[in-house]
Structure formats: C-alpha cells, structure tokens
Amino acid sequence: MPQPYEILFKTLADPTRRAIFERLCRDGEQTVKTLTARAGVSQPAVSKHLGVLRRAGMVRDRHEGRQTHYSAQLGALAPLVDWTQQMAGFWQSRFDDLEDLLERMDQ
Amino acid sequence: MPQPYEILFKTLADPTRRAIFERLCRDGEQTVKTLTARAGVSQPAVSKHLGVLRRAGMVRDRHEGRQTHYSAQLGALAPLVDWTQQMAGFWQSRFDDLEDLLERMDQ
DNA sequence: TCAATTGATAACTCATTGGCTATTGATCGC
C-alpha cells in the first residue's frame, strides 16, 4: 500500500498547483473560470491541476450547470501533519535513547 | 524572496530522497556508504540527493577523513508546519466569517 | 609507496510533467 503522504508531497511540489489549493483554502469554493483568472496559466492547465488535486483527495468538485465549483478538503492534509510529527518523534526518541545511555553510564 | 516551504515541498517530493531524510531522522548521523547500502540506488545518486537535501537546509554534512557524515536538521521542517497551520487558519477564519454572518442574520 | 576505499562530479539517457493550442461536450441566454 502506498504511503498516504506520498501523493501529497508530489501534488504540492508544483507552485502553480499549490497556489490553486492555497486560494481554495483562503477564499473557499471557486469556479474554474475564477481560478483561471488569477492562476497565470491557461484554463486547460488549471483544469489539469484541479484534476491532480482531486485525484489526491485534496479538492472536491460540484457541478452546477456548465460550471464546476471546486473546494479544498482540508482534512487531506492530515497525513502531512502525521509525517512531520513522526519525524519529530524519531528525533525525540533518539534523544531519549542518548539520555538513557548517559544515565546508565553514570551509574 | 522565495517562500521557505517552496523548496521543502520540491525536495520532499521524491520518494528516494525522502527515504534518505527519514532514515537520517530515524537512525541519526550516517555516512554516504551506509546510506547507499539501503537506498536502492547507486552511490552517485545518493550523493546527488544529499546535495539537494543540503542545499535545502534539511541535512548537515561533517567531513571526517575520506568519509562524509550526514545528519538531519529537524528544524528545517518548521516552514512545513507553518504552511499547514496557515491553511488551517484560512479554513477556520472562513468558518468564523460564516458564523458572524449567521449571527447577524439571526438578529 | 601504492592499491584500495570513499565520496563528489561529469556526461549522458530516458521518463515525467507542466505548459500550450485546438477541439469537443454541455449548458445557457437571446
């Protein structure tokens, strides 16, 4: 099974795509048209990024007539937090191990 | 000035490179040789990844004779935490705005 | 001293990907 944060890191690596996600977090639900207006790239490029974000579970789409509204799924960031905490945990436990060792040497 | 998390996302996007960083967090300081033994790629590939990690400020190198010891710099992950909290903050404030609106409508 | 070890760099290949234009499908307003 693939790590859940694997796809998150890949998806967030592109600045344009990350900017789109940030905008959805900041301003809430947006149509492709409004997103395109400020993205600095063409509409197909925006659609492609939104597709990547959607497949990563980071956004939801809602169809309404001919427009599609996208919104951020904040919960999708959880694996990122978990990963960071795990790294910090490794760090801490190595520190603890060192403390244990020094303590035992001290006796 | 470039966003501090920009380079972090890019650096962490590659699985091999992220695995090297994880290993340094988990097991502490390692030489290039020991890292190469488990990386699944050639020594030059490992060196290249370590160079990327170093330029991103995520690892430090320490030269000792002909070997180079690398160690993780956990503090480098701070911008990642900041970014995540910022996204959560946007989310929360939009929620607050909605609450305010509903409250005012309720009067 | 000289062979072996360690790690970095050079030079190259190949796959991935982010961008574009063109087009299609679908829906809306007149």
Place this chain on the structure above:
DNA sequence: GCGATCAATAGCCAATGAGTTATCAATTGA
C-alpha cells in the same frame, strides 16, 4: 435554435530531473 460561454480532453513540445556509468580527488593502511 443558435451563438456564446464554461470546462474537460487530446495531442503535442520543451524543460526538468532522477537514474546510470565513468572518472577524479582525497584519504587510508598494508
């Protein structure tokens, strides 16, 4: 119904980047 609008897809291109092998520089030890 028909032209306009909105979004997705197809097809293409160029840049990036991760991997390789070959090689070099530096250090070690026999």
